[in-house]
Amino acid sequence: QEPLVESGGGSVQAGGSLRLDCDAYGFYCATWFRQAPGKEREGVAAVDSVGTITYADSVKGRFIISKDSRAKKVYLEMNDLKPEDTAMYYCAADTVGVSVSIRPSGNSCRMPPREREYNRWGRGTQVTVSS
Numbered sequence: 134q135e136p137l138v139e140s141g142g143g144s145v146q147a148g149g150s151l152r153l154d155c156d157a158y159g160f161y162c163a164t165w166f167r168q169a170p171g172k173e174r175e176g177v178a179a180v181d182s183v184g185t186i187t188y189a190d191s192v193k194g195r196f197i198i199s200k201d202s203r204a205k206k207v208y209l210e211m212n213d214l215k216p217e218d219t220a221m222y223y224c225a226a227d228t229v230g231v232s233v234s235i236r237p238s239g240n241s242c243r244m245p246p247r248e249r250e251y252n253r254w255g256r257g258t259q260v261t262v263s264s
Contacts, residue, residue, distance in 0.1 A: 134253060139224045142258030150212045153258060155224030158205035162232040162242035164251065165198060165209045167220035167260075174223070178209055179242035181233065187244040192218075214262045222258050225251035 141153040157163045164179040177189045178198035186198055197210040207224060225248075227233075232250035234243040243250070 137224045137226060137253055137255035139222065139255040139258040142222060142260045144261040144263065145214055147215055147262055147264050149214050149262070150210070151214065151260060152211070153209040153222055153224075153260075155207045155209075155255060156205060157200075157207045157224060157226045157253070158202065160226035160228050160253075161230040162227045162246075162251075163200065163207045164225050164227075164232070164242060164246050165207075166223045166225055166246070166248070167218075168223070168257075169217075169220040172220075174248065176244060176246035179232075179244055179246060180207060181240065181242050185239065185241045187241050189244060211260070214260075216262050216264045218260060219262050220260060222260050224255040226253040227251050228253060 138156045162181050164176050166176050168174040177192045179187045180198050195213045200207045
C-alpha cells in the first residue's frame with residue numbers, strides 16, 4: 134500500500150498556528166503522532182470513524198483534530214504552538230480496528246495509542262517552533 138501523505142508542516146514562532154493535512158480514509162482510527170529528536174514517538178490526537186476524538190494531555194486545549202470523510206482527509210489544527218511542539222509529525226491509520234478502546238461509556242481510539250496497532254503510516258512532516 135502507498136504511504137499516507139501528510140502536508141502543512143513548517144516553521145513558526147511560539148504562539149503561532151499551523152494546520153497539518155493527511156490523506157486518510159476507510160479507517161477505524163486515525164492518529165497524529167510526533168517524534169522530537171532524542172525522544173520516543175508519541176500520539177497526540179486521534180479520531181475514529183464516527184468522529185469521536187481523544188487527545189494527549191500535552192496538547193489538550195491547543196490542538197484540534199478533525200476529519201472530512203468526503204475529502205478523505207484528516208486534519209490537525211495546532212494553535213498556541215510552543216518550542217516543545219517541535220517534532221516530525223506523522224499521520225497513521227488503523228484500517229483493521231485494533232486500536233479502538235471499547236468501554237461501557239463509549240468507544241474511542243486508544244490514547245496513548247499503540248504504534249503496532251496502526252497499519253498505515255505517512256512519511257512525516259516537520260514542524261519547528263522557535264521561541
